[in-house]
Amino acid sequence: MKLVRYGQVGKEKPGLIDQNGALRDLSSVIPDIDAQTLGRKGQAHLAAIDPDTLPRVSGEPRYGAPVAHVGKFICVGLNYSEHAAETGAPTPEQPILFMKATSAIIGPNDDVIVPKDSVKTDWEVELGVVIGETARSVSVEDALSYVAGYVVVNDLSEREFQLEHGGQWVKGKSCDTFGPIGPWLVTADDVPDPQQLGLWLTVNGHRYQNGNTRTMIFGVAQLVSYISRYMTLLPGDVISTGTPSGVGLGQKPPVYLRAGDIVELGIDGLGTQRQLLRAHPNQT
Structure with a gap:
C-alpha cells in the first residue's frame, strides 16, 4: 500500500x-x-x-508528511563509505546516531527555508524507515518485522551550524523545514528488499547524487536492531538511514543551496520530492 x-x-x-x-x-x-x-x-x-x-479525491492536493505525530526522528551519519570519504571522515565502525527535531518535518513538495545567515545549506537524499511495532533490543533477524514501511527523506543540513558551531550535529540538522518526508509511505510488504533501492538527487536539474541502498555500511535490519538496544523504538518513529556521496559539502569546491534553487530527489518505488528554496523572512 x-x-x-x-x-x-x-x-x-x-x-x-x-x-x-x-x-x-x-x-x-x-x-x-x-x-x-x-x-x-x-x-x-x-x-x-x-x-x-473509497471516495476519489479530485485535483492535485498538497501532500503532507505521510506519518502524523512522529515521536522520534533518528538519523544515521556517514552510512555510505563513499560519503564518509568525500567528507574526509573515517568509515564508522558502529552506526553514528543523532536526532533531528520533529519540528523540521514538512511535506515532500513544501518550500524549504534557507536559515537566517546560512551560507552552507546542503542536501541529502535518504531512505527513511518508519517503525510499526514497539521494538526493544530486537535481533537483526527479526528487525524488519518491526518496520511499517519506507519513505523518501531529504535530510537537509546547514554545514556551518553542524560542524563549526560546536557540540552535536543536531544544530545543523534541525532548522525549520529541514525534514521533507514523503510523498507517501510504502508499506513493508511492497518493498521486497530495502537494500536494493536506487536513490538520486538533483539541484536545478544537475544530478549530484546517484546511489543505491545496497552500498550502505549498516543495512536497515542492522540499524533497527542496533538502535533498539539504546532506546525503545515506537510506532511512528522515523529512522533516516544516511546518504550516498554527492552532497554539496563533498564537491570541489563545495556547492551550497541558495534561495531560488530547485531540489528534486527520489527513491525507486517510493516516489519523488521537489522543493523550492526560499530566503528566510528575516534575512537582510
Whole structure:
C-alpha cells in the first residue's frame, strides 16, 4: 500500500494511492496515518478494504508528511563509505546516531527555508524507515518485522551550524523545514528488499547524487536492531538511514543551496520530492 496525508498544513487527511495512481480518501476509515494505523493490525485492517469503495479525491492536493505525530526522528551519519570519504571522515565502525527535531518535518513538495545567515545549506537524499511495532533490543533477524514501511527523506543540513558551531550535529540538522518526508509511505510488504533501492538527487536539474541502498555500511535490519538496544523504538518513529556521496559539502569546491534553487530527489518505488528554496523572512 501507498499511504498518504493530504490537504492544507495542519489539516491533512489520511488517504491511499490505488493501483491506478488515484488518491482515495481514508477519512471514513481512520482518523490519521499514525501509530495505531502503522501496526500490523492497523495495516491488516486497511489491506482488507477495497480501494474502489473509497471516495476519489479530485485535483492535485498538497501532500503532507505521510506519518502524523512522529515521536522520534533518528538519523544515521556517514552510512555510505563513499560519503564518509568525500567528507574526509573515517568509515564508522558502529552506526553514528543523532536526532533531528520533529519540528523540521514538512511535506515532500513544501518550500524549504534557507536559515537566517546560512551560507552552507546542503542536501541529502535518504531512505527513511518508519517503525510499526514497539521494538526493544530486537535481533537483526527479526528487525524488519518491526518496520511499517519506507519513505523518501531529504535530510537537509546547514554545514556551518553542524560542524563549526560546536557540540552535536543536531544544530545543523534541525532548522525549520529541514525534514521533507514523503510523498507517501510504502508499506513493508511492497518493498521486497530495502537494500536494493536506487536513490538520486538533483539541484536545478544537475544530478549530484546517484546511489543505491545496497552500498550502505549498516543495512536497515542492522540499524533497527542496533538502535533498539539504546532506546525503545515506537510506532511512528522515523529512522533516516544516511546518504550516498554527492552532497554539496563533498564537491570541489563545495556547492551550497541558495534561495531560488530547485531540489528534486527520489527513491525507486517510493516516489519523488521537489522543493523550492526560499530566503528566510528575516534575512537582510
